[in-house]
Amino acid sequence: MKISSPITMTYPGPPRRAGGLVRYVVLAVVLIGFLWYLRYSAPSFTSVHQPVEVTPSHLPTIPSQENPTRPDVKPAETPAPEKEAERPITTPKSPTHPIDELIQSAEKTFEDLLKKESKDLNSAAAAYRKRRGRHPPPGFDAWFKFAQDNGAVMVEDFFDQIYHDLGPFWGLPPSTMRKEAWAYEMNINIRNHNASTGSSWFWTQIWLNLTQTIEHLLPDMDIALNAMDEPRIVLPWEEINKYMEIERATRKMPPPSEVVSEFSALTNKPDPDVKVRPKEWTEYWPYWKIATRGCHPNSLARKADIMTDFSHTPDISLAHTLPHTYKGYVSNFTLSSDFCHQPDLQSLHGMMVEPLSVSSTKTLFPMFGGSKLPTNNEILLPAPMYWNNEERFSGGDDHGDSWVNKLNKVIWRGVATGGRNKASNWKGFQRHRFVAMTNSSQVSGAEEWSQIPQNWAMPTSQYNLAAQQENRLGKWTGEWADTGFVDLMCDPPQANGTCNYTAPYYQVTPGMKMADQFDRKYLPDIDGNSFSGRYRGFLMSTSLPIKATIFREWHDSRLVPWKHFVPMDNRFMDFWGIMEYFLGYEGENVKIEGHDKEAEKIAVAGQEWANKVLRREDMQIYVLRLLLEYARVADDRRDKMGWVGDLL
Incomplete structure (x- = not known):
């Protein structure tokens, strides 16, 4: 017999005046139910909370991994649960398995994604303006030719992460961005189409190698790099939201005749009047306290008590999986990686318990890294081991x-x-x-x-x-x-x-x-x-x-x-x-x-x-696009900069 959910045991209240027989009947029913539960329910020694299973009115579409700007996470509305008839174990479980439905939905999502492919420069520029609300950056034509020459699949959605990462920097003065990237202890410097570094750290050398393959297409800039495995920048949601309000307010497309299509040249001595702000690096854990300040103030993660004792068996809960699952299986992968609606993950991941190294700041500055949590504010590059194609990570x-x-x-x-x-x-x-x-x-x-x-x-x-x-x-x-x-x-x-x-x-x-x-x-x-x-x-x-x-x-x-x-x-x-x-x-x-x-x-x-x-070519194409956008955001004339060759 299939058991659809654990039995909820309710202790009977105080006896009423209806008589002893009724009480005995009630107690007998409870006892029988309890014995039935012990016989048929799976043993579980930790506190496993199972949500009520609901059948959505339609299968949720699997997203193409768009990255929101830290909105509050709200579970989808769900109808009342449907009661499933009991059946013998030998009967097939269901005509359609939930995974069958998820696979079918993924096929449709992928088909829709491929329909967005741009085949020429003009259609790529049009897709850019529609999705980003700006003109493409200067050098967009050279970037598209580089991508096309390297056989890239050109879908504008593929670059969403760039705009998620760079969005807040429209709220930061360009001169501050340039000075702090130049002054950072580990960086790559590009001047006159030549990339170099003063750091011998192996990750820096790998990223330098990647940058040098596209340096002939890059303007002057300085790229600050994170040398640690762990991400390091987490601003409070309230601050990032203010930066993003500025970004949204500055989205505009000036007339083509007014657009600046050249990047500014940089010297090796940035403006001495621009001060480098103190970063006030902090080193403490549990990291959960740091990571969750990037969640919405009303999110479950921000409201949850912060755990400090991890010596006991963790409380493994399914209660917080409903927003990102369908009948127990992940239907929204982006949301499944977002801990802002999953407060129990603070005791289920080593990053949240005690990272190997911690050094975090609340100060927004343009640091690049290979990975980050959903609430971190670094700018993502392809990880060094991906570009290096090391055998222990790739299989050769x-x-x-x-x-x-x-x-x-x-x-x-x-x-x-x-x-x-x-x-x-x-x-x-x-x-x-x-x-x-x-x-x-x-x-x-x-x-x-x-x-x-x-x-x-x-x-x-x-x-x-x-x-x-x-x-x-x-x-x-x-x-x-x-x-x-x-x-x-x-x-x-x-x-x-x-x-x-x-x-x-x-x-x-x-x-x-x-x-x-x-x-x-x-x-x-x-x-x-x-x-x-x-x-x-x-x-x-x-x-x-x-x-x-x-x-x-x-x-x-x-x-x-x-x-x-x-x-x-x-x-x-x-x-x-x-x-x-x-x-x-x-x-x-x-x-x-x-x-x-x-x-x-x-x-x-x-x-x-x-x-x-x-492919490695796709990493080059991504990084070239990223650095063109980064150079524009760090330019004093950024509000008027763009590529408008298709409009002139």
């Missing part, structure tokens, strides 16, 4: 065999990163949680009530897992999951790579080259100290990436979830349901057909699309 030239020759398994290897894990906080780290809940022994121990999960929870009945109903979720997980740590990253470090506080739950597993991982069909991708540098390599492989993250990257607007990859919630509670959908299940009393063809289709589509829009 080997992208995997054909789908039919792969093992029907999940593979994950990694270091126990995510921050500084200690005996007092490791239970809040995302990688520890994922490895534990994909460990056959730990899951079986939870099913048998012989082991209490330390940092994870059993899936709720919302997913109606056949293996769980047959009490063999652990055994089934062991049939396909191969996950483990290659280094436990203890703090403080211990001899021989051991870790006394996690020893009862984890062992070091032999490493595996990424190229060898491509022999498996399914590749989960979990955040580390910041974003995962393996994501592009996974997308360009012949395997299927399953992605969970709270970080943003340069390419997000180019990828459609459920078309090019499988999105996963940051609590990972949907992972078993995802795997049952693709792998199927065969037990003693039930057989569920898998969807191997659908998995292959997403894997193939993801690789084909990555080979079109995530």
Whole structure:
């Protein structure tokens, strides 16, 4: 029998005068209900709150990853829940699985995205003006030719991240932007089409190499760089909103005859009268307190109490997933990575618990970096490991065999990163949680009530897992999951790579080259100290990436979830349901057909699309467009600058 939701136990109130028989009947019903609940509900040792399942009036469209300017997050209106009839376990679960609907919606989203492709310069400029409310920047014609010569797919939506990142800087004086970028300790300087740096930091050298490939098309500028894994700038939402009000007020398209089409030249000694503002870098955690100041004042994250004790088993809640899920599965990937409506994520991600390094400021200045949280204010570049194409992040030239020759398994290897894990906080780290809940022994121990999960929870009945109903979720997980740590990253470090506080739950597993991982069909991708540098390599492989993250990257607007990859919630509670959908299940009393063809289709589509829009050439095209826009915002004549060659 399917259990649609846990029973709510209500303690009976004080006896009425109606007599003892009624009281006994009521108590008997409650007792029977309680015993029925124990018999059929999945065991869960953490506080798992399951939301009421609702059926939307229509399936929500999967967005093309547009980035809002930190609006308040409001859950969509939902109708009353529909009651589902009980049925035997041997009956097929549903004519249409929620993932089927999400895949179909993704196909439509992708088709609509491709319809926006620009084939010539004039149509690209028209699409720009329609979407941005300004003339394109000077040099737009040279940029379009560069993109066209390099075989780019030209869709204006692909560059949304640039305008999300640069928007607030329209509220900052250009002279301040120039001076603070020039004065920053690690930067790239471009003068007279030559890019250089005084920094030997390896990330700077990689970014310099990327910039030098397009320097002949770039005006003078200085580019401040973040040398840390973690993002560093978080302004309060109230301040960013004021900057964005200025940006919106300055959107205009002056007559073509008045447009300035040349950038200003810069000297090596910026205006001495412009002062560099103190950044007042702060170093404290939990980082949640810093990160959430960028959320709307009325958001759940801003209103939630800030946790400081992470020594206990975290409260894994599904209550905050409704805005970004459909029947338990991620339907809005952008929103799923936004923690402003998910206050429970403060105890479920190492970045929020105790990052490896922290140095944050509330002062807005133009710093560039490889990734950031939704509330950070850095300007995104392609991450250094993407441009460098290092084998441990890309797999090298080997992208995997054909789908039919792969093992029907999940593979994950990694270091126990995510921050500084200690005996007092490791239970809040995302990688520890994922490895534990994909460990056959730990899951079986939870099913048998012989082991209490330390940092994870059993899936709720919302997913109606056949293996769980047959009490063999652990055994089934062991049939396909191969996950483990290659280094436990203890703090403080211990001899021989051991870790006394996690020893009862984890062992070091032999490493595996990424190229060898491509022999498996399914590749989960979990955040580390910041974003995962393996994501592009996974997308360009012949395997299927399953992605969970709270970080943003340069390419997000180019990828459609459920078309090019499988999105996963940051609590990972949907992972078993995802795997049952693709792998199927065969037990003693039930057989569920898998969807191997659908998995292959997403894997193939993801690789084909990555080979079109995530190439090194696409990074050059993105960065060239970004730096032209950046140079305009940092120019004193920015309000009149643009390219209007198509209008003259």
